[in-house]
Amino acid sequence: MARNNFDLDIRGLADAEQLVALLELPPKLRRRLLNNVSKRVRSISRKRVSTQQNLDGTPFAPRKASSKGKKKMESGLGKLLDVTRLSANEAELGWRNALTRWVASQQHNGVSERRTAAQMRQWNRVPVGLAATEKQAKRLRRLGFKTRQAGKKTLTRPSVAWIKEHVNYAKAGLLIRILDDEQSESSGAQSWEITLPKRQFLGPGTESETSALVNLVLQQILNSPR
Incomplete structure (x- = not known):
């Protein structure tokens, strides 16, 4: 999916039983759930930068032979990644600065x-x-x-x-x-x-992996003291 941020709507990622539990949560706890999930995705994304891997596990396309840079690619983007929007039903993980979002989009989607x-x-x-x-x-x-x-x-x-x-x-x-x-x-x-070339590190992975992450954090919220 072409993107320069990660949008998360938890209502479509829980199974029937968990969706009922989710809807029974007060807005404050749903917001906490989304915030925790987003921060976990941020950690996962930063780890991909550290290992220089795409969402599918393949290595980042190498630099051009003429480039002498030794710094890990996308390291600056990884550090600036943050939760930019948060509500009781939706969250967005991305970059607050417009220019940084543009650079991230160029890198994520590739340019030709x-x-x-x-x-x-x-x-x-x-x-x-x-x-x-x-x-x-x-x-x-x-x-x-x-x-x-x-x-x-x-x-x-x-x-x-x-x-x-x-x-x-x-x-x-x-x-x-x-x-x-x-x-x-x-x-x-x-x-x-x-x-x-595309160097895609943003996100938890597949939709099933995203769903599993949401449900894991949901169980932690449900089992934690209110």
């Missing part, structure tokens, strides 16, 4: 699209707080990022300050991947095929 050199030059000034970080800007300069700046006829390597002012955080990350993967190819390339 073509970008041209002309498109890469068409960056608009971005709002304060959404711009590329200084670390990203310096990395882009090292990778040879060039653009056509106002008043100049040829492509030039922009300053760190210019990149932070005109390139947003998400696009900077995508550009770094493009340039990092394309460094070994012709510097005169006018278009690039961007491919990010």
